[in-house]
Structure formats: C-alpha cells, structure tokens
Amino acid sequence: MDIISKKTRIEFREYFVGTSLSTISQEFDSADVVCDWEYDPPETGQRRSLVEQYYHSVDWSKWSDVRKILTVYENVLLSVEDIAENGQEWAENAFKFLKKWIERDGFRYENGRLTSVRNHQALAGIADAVGHLDMPELHRQIERMNAAVEADPALAIGTAKELVETVCKTILAERSIDLRADADVPKLVKETRQALGLVPESIPNSAKGADAIRRLLSNLGNVAQGLGELRNLYGTGHGKDGSVRGLGPRHARLAVGAAGTLATFLLETHLERSI
Numbered sequence: 001m002d003i004i005s006k007k008t009r010i011e012f013r014e015y016f017v018g019t020s021l022s023t024i025s026q027e028f029d030s031a032d033v034v035c036d037w038e039y040d041p042p043e044t045g046q047r048r049s050l051v052e053q054y055y056h057s058v059d060w061s062k063w064s065d066v067r068k069i070l071t072v073y074e075n076v077l078l079s080v081e082d083i084a085e086n087g088q089e090w091a092e093n094a095f096k097f098l099k100k101w102i103e104r105d106g107f108r109y110e111n112g113r114l115t116s117v118r119n120h121q122a123l124a125g126i127a128d129a130v131g132h133l134d135m136p137e138l139h140r141q142i143e144r145m146n147a148a149v150e151a152d153p154a155l156a157i158g159t160a161k162e163l164v165e166t167v168c169k170t171i172l173a174e175r176s177i178d179l180r181a182d183a184d185v186p187k188l189v190k191e192t193r194q195a196l197g198l199v200p201e202s203i204p205n206s207a208k209g210a211d212a213i214r215r216l217l218s219n220l221g222n223v224a225q226g227l228g229e230l231r232n233l234y235g236t237g238h239g240k241d242g243s244v245r246g247l248g249p250r251h252a253r254l255a256v257g258a259a260g261t262l263a264t265f266l267l268e269t270h271l272e273r274s275i
Contacts, residue, residue, distance in 0.1 A: 153252035160259035189224035
C-alpha cells in the first residue's frame with residue numbers, strides 16, 4: 001500500500017512544473033532521492049518528466065524511501081509558506097492546496113516538519129524490514145498497533161508483546177532452533193539473541209566501545225521483561241479486575257516504541273547474517 005497517494009504526488013509534481021529544472025534537481029538531490037535517468041515517463045514537458053524520473057526510483061510502500069520524499073515536500077511547503085507570509089496570494093493558495101493533500105494522506109505539517117498522524121514512527125523500521133517478506137502475521141500486528149495506539153492502548157500494549165514473540169519465533173524457526181511452545185517473551189528473546197550472537201560474551205575486549213555494547217545487549221533482555229510484565233498488567237489477553245483503570249496512549253507509545261525497536265534490531269540482524 002502506498003504511503004503517499006498518487007494524487008498527492010501529482011499535485012506536488014505540478015507545483016514543480018512552475019519552477020526550474022535546476023530547482024527540481026536541487027530539491028530531490030539534497031534529499032538523497034535517486035533520479036532514474038533510464039526511465040522514459042509518458043508525461044510531457046521537461047520539468048514534469050524530471051520529477052517522474054525521481055519518483056520512479058521510490059518504493060512508495062517503504063518508509064525509508066518515503067522519508068526522503070517527505071523531506072522534499074517539507075522544503076516545498078516551508079518555501080511556499082515563507083513567500084505567503086510576505087503577502088503573495090498565489091503562494092498562500094498553493095500552500096493551503098498542497099497542505100490539504102498531504103494531510104489527506106495522514107500527515108501533519110507543523111513548524112516546517114511533516115509527521116505522520118496515522119502511523120507510529122517507531123514501527124517504520126519493522127514495517128520496512130518485513131515490507132517485502134511473506135510474513136502476513138507481522139503485517140497484521142503492525143497495522144493493529146498503528147490503529148490502536150491512540151484508540152485502544154491496552155490492545156496496542158498486548159500486540160507489542162505479540163510482535164516481539166512473532167519475530168523471535170520466526171527467526172528461531174528459520175534457524176531450525178526448537179523451543180518449548182510455552183516459552184515466555186524473555187526466554188524467546190534470550191534464545192534469539194544467542195542464535196544471532198547478540199550476547200555480551202560475544203563481544204571481544206578488543207572491540208571499540210566493548211563495555212558500552214555489552215551493556216546495550218544486556219538491556220535487550222530488560223526490554224523483553226518489561227514488555228511481558230506490562231502486557232500482563234495492562235494489555236489484552238488476560239481478564240482484569242473491573243476496577244483496573246488501564247494505561248493511556250503515552251504508555252502505549254512507549255511499549256510500541258520499545259517493541260518496534262527491539263523487533264527491528266533482531267529481524268535486521270537475522271536477515272543480514274542470513275545472506
């Protein structure tokens with residue numbers, strides 16, 4: 001699924017038609033968007049074609065690619081906003097128009113920055129990591145957390161634990177490592193770290209920053225333990241006392257952020273070391 005809609009891309013492209021070829025190249029090049037010079041777009045006009053050549057190198061379903069385009073769009077909005085503040089009516093209209101379309105795609109423009117209001121940023125990394133893999137359950141969990149962080153914190157917290165469980169079980173299965181079916185999250189993370197060589201003992205004393213790396217690796221286990229305890233206390237999956245008040249969105253964001261970071265690190269390490 002495209003993160004930025006085709007309609008929004010077209011409207012920003014048409015804005016660039018009113019600029020110069022050098023401006024287009026400067027904006028996209030500065031955001032590290034690659035130009036596909038081999039692509040021959042059906043659109044007419046040099047400026048329109050040049051934007052499409054940059055667009056053609058982008059995977060619109062991948063956050064790491066879309067982040068670069070968001071940088072381009074941020075610069076456009078900031079530039080037009082500055083001109084509008086000097087009393088230029090065309091710039092004021094252009095700013096409102098472009099802002100409307102990017103907001104329809106689930107983004108907020110504020111203080112010169114575009115941020116997603118639909119997707120939790122901490123899940124961007126894990127979404128990229130599984131983007132082209134056949135892991136439907138992980139995709140479902142990511143979507144569930146995105147939707148639940150604000151609306152249903154308990155569900156987001158419960159799913160955050162499930163995400164880590166699924167990633168660990170997937171890695172261990174692909175490495176032909178058997179584990180008891182009832183293993184809890186700390187046990188799963190411990191076994192996964194050992195399988196990937198992500199244990200403090202694996203870091204040689206000669207490694208630069210060895211002590212700091214060992215501390216970080218040790219803390220991975222603490223993250224797993226915390227997620228398990230938080231889910232048992234407040235997440236979905238267990239019946240609660242009727243007087244339990246639960247946690248709010250900020251706690252859900254903490255759990256989702258921790259789970260997304262941990263799951264991304266484990267999965268990326270697994271994929272990198274499987275090559």
